[in-house]
Amino acid sequence: MEEEIKMIEKNNTWELADRPKDKEVIGVKWIYKTKLNADGSIQKHKARLVAKGYSQLPGIDYTETFAPVARLDTIRALIAIAANKKWKIYQMDVKSAFLNGYIDEEIYVEQPQGFIAKGSEEKVLRLKKHFMGSNKRQELGTAE
Template identity: 45%
Template sequence: MISEMDSMSENKVWTLVEPPEGIKPIGCKWVFKKKTDMDGNVQTYKGRLVAKGFRQIHGVDYDETFSPVAMFKSIRILLAVATFHDYEIWQMDVKTAFLNGKIEEDVYMTQPEGFVTPENARKVCKLQRSIYGLKQASRSWNLRFNEAIQEFGFIRNEDEPCVYKKFSGSIVSFLILYVDDILIIRNDIPTLQSIKTWLSSCFSMKDLEEASYILGVKIYRDRSRRLLGLSQSTYIDKVLKRFSMGESKRGFLPMRHGISLSKEMCPSTPQERE
């Protein structure tokens, strides 16, 4: 919680002001979660301050909310391209990504529980930047990131707005954004490092080096054979455990009659369905 409040202060997320007349500030709450690694082991115990955005009013303290994310098929395509050409695939994570987004509306929030001082007890937080839970938070962050990465010379893909490209002579770069997860694909290590340095100068970043785990998917790579594999075994184990099937036998269900019995299994007329 202290780390989260330090991030709020560092990003100048709000200023304390006297509550304006007629304004009812939205609430906030602490949300606690465990972040796990690729094997499902607990890596971090995280406390996050979240605004109660469901109390916001459209047209008053928020307007547009849409924010794109990279399609998983786009990630797979670019991973295949990188594998074929033996490009570098590196990964970065944006710490407290939503706190970087700027908001244009006047949004007031109550002070977070446990961090109210007696001298400021009557004041409220006037938000300067987006915060998790706000209706416009994801959109604000996406706009801020798009602005920053285009300053570095990247061009946004017209059909996939979370995929960026940059060409400089024989040097090829791709960048994929999924909320706060970033994949950087490049055929030149020194210039790849320059991208990471630029991003770190704009945002608080965590360098995860070579990509091994993205969106719950393990990445296995054999560069000598130019092969790359994706596995969701950890997610599958999680689903099985959720439905008390963790001890089930592992294997494949044979599909022996899928084509020959299609008519019998999928009747087309009302009489057949009866």
């Protein structure tokens, strides 16, 4: 969880702000996943902070959603082409979902449990960049 928070802060995803009176503040929660090696042994435990998507309202909390996902048949085709051409294939694991996309809307989320800023317990976080939502893993906001 600490690694995820460090990556979010490094990417300048949010800033502390006063709780807005005219906007709903979206809750956050931790999603845990165990990554396995090919032999089934545990490679690592991974934590991802997500917005509680079921409390988001289209047109209010976000206007569009977009999450790029490669189709399995596309991946298979690329592997077949690489094998035919004798190309090397490398697997890459991106550690952060907060890469670039700035957002237009004002979106506020609660501070994550266990990582509440001392002296600012009543404050919330104003998002400056995309933040994963747990409802169908949708991102909030529109990328520029």
